[in-house]
Amino acid sequence: MLREISAQRITETVKHLCIEANCFLPQDMKDRIQESFEAEPWPQAREILERIIENYQIADETARPICQDTGMACVFVTVGQEVHIDGDLTEAIHEGVRQGYTEGFLRKSVVRDPLDRVNTGDNTPAMIYYDIVPGDKVEITVAPKGFGSENMSQVKMLKPSDGLQGVKDFILKVVEDAGPNPCPPIVVGVGVGGTFDKAAFMAKKALMRSSDARHPEPFWAQLEAEMLEKINQLGIGPQGFGGKTTALCVNIEKCPTHIAGLPIAVNINCHVTRHKTEVL
Ligand code: SF4
Known part of the structure; x- marks a missing residue:
């Protein structure tokens, strides 16, 4: 018996992951930066680390992007073999990126061709990496990658x-x-x-x-x-x-x-x- 997951749910998930990934730095990264600040002896380096900490704290409080380069959306998808998506999975992911970058006011950084350099206007296409595994779950990771x-x-x-x-x-x-x-x-x-x-x-x-x-x-x-x-x-x-x-x-x-x-x-x-x- 296959478990049904709607393409619409995939789109909604990718959309909010795009916004949250861009605005809220993972806790482990905050911990590493804080530890580095405490261990850093060089005054100028300490000052820069302090600015970096202040920057992600402001991003947390205001739900604004941590950096102006909101990246190319790399999407890692692990799909259980017992899952059926009621639609086009790949298109659902691109649509999530389109909506996330548009509604989240995230910078659109993708060009349609590496040489003619025309911006696609919605940060698509995403770079999608699939992995097929046993089970009935779908795991989605959105990792915006600055260049x-x-x-x-x-x-x-x-x-x-x-x-x-x-x-x-x-x-x-x-x-x-x-x-x-x-x-x-x-x-x-x-x-x-x-x-x-x-x-x-x-x-x-x-x-x-x-x-x-x-x-x-x-x-x-x-x-x-x-x-x-x-x-x-x-x-x-x-x-x-x-x-x-x-x-x-x-x-x-x-x-x-x-x-x-x-x-x-x-x-x-x-x-x-x-x-x-x-x-x-
Ligand atoms: S490398 Fe790019 S995404 Fe990272 S802090 Fe610098 S400008 Fe921002």
Whole structure:
């Protein structure tokens, strides 16, 4: 027996997730920023972190966007095999983004063609990623992605012989190359393994993980901690003005890969690492 979920309900859910994700920073990100503020010795860096805290508090109180770049809407949808949607699921998601960005007065940042650059006017299309799983639920996560940080992300096909050192060097290089451009303090999502495209997808998915949660395997959890420490020794600091708070966390996802390859992707997000999830 399939469980019915209406396309209208999908649209309504995506709409309010777009608005809420843009206005209310997740609690774990607030906690990381607050901790960084308390631990930051450099006065200028402390002042910037204080402004960042003040900014998300005003966004909370007034239900206004945390940043003027309200992002491209990345939508992660996990669909239970025992669910039937009474309509076009993909179109229902685009319609939710259309309504959310219009009714929420969120900046429309999407162009219809990468070269003719004409704005679509409603922030569609969304970037939608589906996963089919057992069960009768639908889980939707909306993650508005700003391009100040997206533009600083990189993918590289390392050689297997580059090994662990190659992985560490590449992560540090991407953060150093990015410098002040992605509005640090940043969140660093890393995907290791798979194929060229799978590594990039894992890096983006890694940004959805709570900054409270380390990788379940001790080796990778340790690597996350080590890379966070090394990144924070680079001295880039909040907004690039120096200090020890360059990153708030490093989240790594990994999966099997081919004997001849070692793909790696680093997807950078800014201190406005926004996402909001609802289960239907
Ligand atoms: S990188 Fe983040 S904080 Fe900077 S402009 Fe883009 S969304 Fe805003």
